[in-house]
Amino acid sequence: MEPPVSLGIEVRDLRLQYGDVAALDGLSFSLSGGKIYGLLGRNGSGKTSLLSILAAFRRKTSGTVHIGGQEPFENERVTAEVCLIRESGGDVYDNTRLEQLLRMAADLRPAFDHQYALKLADRFQLPMRKNVQSLSRGQRSALGAVMGLAANARLTMFDESYLGMDAPSRYAFYDELIANYTENPRTFIISTHLIEEVARLFEEVLIIHKGRLVLHDDVEAVRSRGVSVIGPAEVVDTFTAGLTVLNGQSLGRTKAVTVYGTLDDDQRRAAALAGLELGPVSLQDLFVHLTGQPEAEAAR
Amino acid sequence: MFDDRSPIYQQIADKIKKDILYGDLSAGDQVMSTNQYASFYRINPATAAKAFQQLTDEGYLYKRRGIGMFVSDDAQAQLRQQRREHFFADVVAPMVAEAKAIGITLDEIIHHLTNKDGTPGESRD
Amino acid sequence: MSTVAKHLAYNYRWVYGIFMSIMILMMAGLALSFEVFGHYALDDQRSSVWETVGLQAPRWFLFVIGIMLATVNLPVLVAHGITRRLFARGALVFAVASSAAFSVLMLMGFVVERAVYSANGMMAAIDDYPLAKVSDAGRFYVEITLAGLLFLLSGWVIGLLFYRLRVWLALLALPVVTLPVIGGIAMGVSTMAGVEMSFVNVVLIQLAAVVVVSALGYFLGRDVAIKPKKA
Known part of the structure; x- marks a missing residue:
């Protein structure tokens, strides 16, 4: 096994067009990787579009996107290393029991840590024998947190997915995120528009507005x-x-x-x-x- | 614990300095590791590391490889010296300015401070 | 077997199991009804019961599976780091295996029904029995397997159309997409109905339809965006 190297991200003049609307309008930045990044932007600023392109959920209109030096779209060497948990709490089968979902994830993602997932699910008190569709919104978000952290992907992204949890669960998520990152440093991107609560988790922060980069800097600076x-x-x-x-x-x-x-x-x-x-x-x-x-x- | 208005590493460093100054941390005491600190206060480990880096650079802490970080022998003395230098400028001057603005004379202040062996009184009479 | 094909097999094991059990129960019911009611059970029967129950139903089942693959499984697997290309490859293996498995039961039903009808001297009354001769079973199996595959693949294409496009656009595009499917199946069905056409020609036409529909599925699927899920 090669040693875990952090995945750097290069984005140059990235555009994503939905008909006449430019969701991303010449976005450029570069991340050295191995850090927890905060992605801030108002609703509709292009956060989700950017993360969707990084995770190869959708194809860019133009520009350059490199993750670890490679284009992510339809590139299994990259997609296997990338995990995006979206707002709804992750893309999983609705009519499947949680215990099966975790087993499926372990089969599909070689790096998925099944034992850790079970431990996390226990911490968030998820009902393992229930179907996803019977979960509350908070539990759905917690499931996303479990899937994202246990995926062990070298680039892990949470798109406001943890916001559905109540405050104690969110704090448990922050605790687990820090513990996980400390033990296994890799690249995290966490998008949010509720800044006060999560800002201290970040090392660097990117602010995007109307599909463009407004600021990228060390959060302490x-x-x-x-x-x-x-x-x-x-x-x-x-x-x-x-x-x-x-x-x-x-x-x-x-x-x-x-x-x-x-x-x-x-x-x-x-x-x-x-x-x-x-x-x-x-x-x-x-x-x-x-x-x-x-x-x-x-x-x- | 921390506010969002100034660098958190600065706030951490200030808190540890205060602990040393007030004797809550003594010379030779081990301080929490960066990671312990990060998980305890839910902050980014790099932020905690930056605070400890600053404190070791300034000589208040020292590192023992593989074991952890400890309070330097002269940390408290050094801090006291530094705070003394700034005491009149940082603490007394603003007080005097405030007193002047609201019409309290220096005599009144001195009387208040020397009264009851220096314990601040609840009211002026 | 690829990770994707394995995952799909695991994912659909219950649905397949239940549907296949129902098919076997129907087969048993068909045979038993003769044992119980004698030929009164099917006295006025002029056609194959199994053709409706055992041949058409599984095809539409496979069609629905195709829609599910495109709209349910594809997004989840892409979110788990599988590329669309890898998914399509695994899904194709799964599709062929599915159709081949269901076709075994479909064929068995005809063999059973045929035996029952023959034993009761009814074969003469039935025009154009789908399985003309038992010795044709091998060829028949290939034809129904390819037809089942076509149903599944066209479900995949139609699923992708509705997943990608707005509903009215997908509806407009629908006839274009179904043409090769209708063509392929019509050929298969017409031969079964007695229109003279050599086995090789039927299979060639079906294979051509498989290629056209697969290509359509490939072009529709290769850059499909994974839509946001409603919470």
Whole structure:
């Protein structure tokens, strides 16, 4: 057996067209692999389209997609190493008992860890002798979590699939994800629009909006990069001239803006002297500012 | 446990420093491993590793290969020294500024602090 | 046997088992009804009972299996890291094996029915009995196996059409797709009905239909997108 090498991902100018609508519109990024990536985007931003192409669920319209240096579509060397669990909680037979599904998965995926799957199913209290169609939404999501983690695929993707679980189950999922990743480091991509809860699981974060990449960075760097600036409108405008301003709102003569970028000590001192108040910005706020109505901002 | 507004590794490092400063972690004590820390606080292992890297770079922790990470002998002294240097700027200056703004004189502050062997009183009389 | 074919065999073992048991029960019933009621049971019978029960029913069953392969099994297996190409290859093996297995029972039914009718002196009253001579059994088996395969494959194609296209588009495309199927089957049926055509010609026409329908299935399936499932 070759040693487990993380699968890098290269995406260049990726397009996916549904008739007149471009779900992905020239998306480009590259991931070194072996990390837990957060894929953030609003509903309809193209998250699911991107993951579907990576998992070879659908064919791209144009552009380049390489996983471990190879095109994934209809390439069994890649697809055997990739697992995508979709929103509904994974693609499985509805009229089949859980214990059989796990056995089937073990037959179809050489890397599937059946013992681990049984252990996880027990932790999520899944009724092994019941059919999938008799499961609650939360149990369906938990089944997706089990299938995804136990698949042991070198690229494992969860497309908001865990959101159907209640809070205790979601936390159990986060625990298992970290334990699994620590023991067997590989590439995970987790898409979400509920950021606060999962952001700390990520090492890097990608934000896509309208089928394009808005941001890709180390999540810790992103956290230190958003700065809110509050003060008299003219002073704020002077200070933020030349900085990347994401949004702004005014209340009387006071203006509050969110700046993206690291301020150095000189800038911070200058801000203090000018009577401006600087504050941190959460990843969630930053996400909202980066993806929320940029047109309205440009007009201001 | 952590807020989302500043780098989490920074918050972890700060918490461990605080534990050392207040004596909850003593010289020679072993700290949790990166992985234990990651699963305990549900954070990415790389984030935890970054915090420990910073703490070893700054000399508060040291690594023993294959065993784990431990609190350095002079970690507490070093931290106290550092905090002392910043005490007046970081803690006293803002207090004085606030006092000035609301009209409390320095005398009042001194009186308050020296009253009842330095224990802060509930009210001023 | 490929992973996919094995998986499909495992997946359909109960459905197949139940359907095959019913066929065997029918066969036994057919034989028994004569034992119990004598020739009154089939006094006015002018055609083969088994032709309806034992020949047409399994074909439509295989047709439904074809639809299921395209709309249920394909998406699940692609989600488990199997390529469409590998699936199609395994599904074809499974399809041939399915048709071959059901055809054994279909043929057995005719042999049994024939024996029963002959024993009761009824064969003379029946026009165009599907299995004209017992010595034709081998050729007959090949023809019904190919016809069963055609039913399954056309189910696969129609399943894919509805999976891929909007319903009205699929309906529009339907006649085009069914032409070769209808052609292939009509040939098989017409020979059975007594229209003179050599065994080799029938098989050639059926094989041509298999190739055309398989090609259609291949083109419809090779880049099919796996649709989102409703939660």
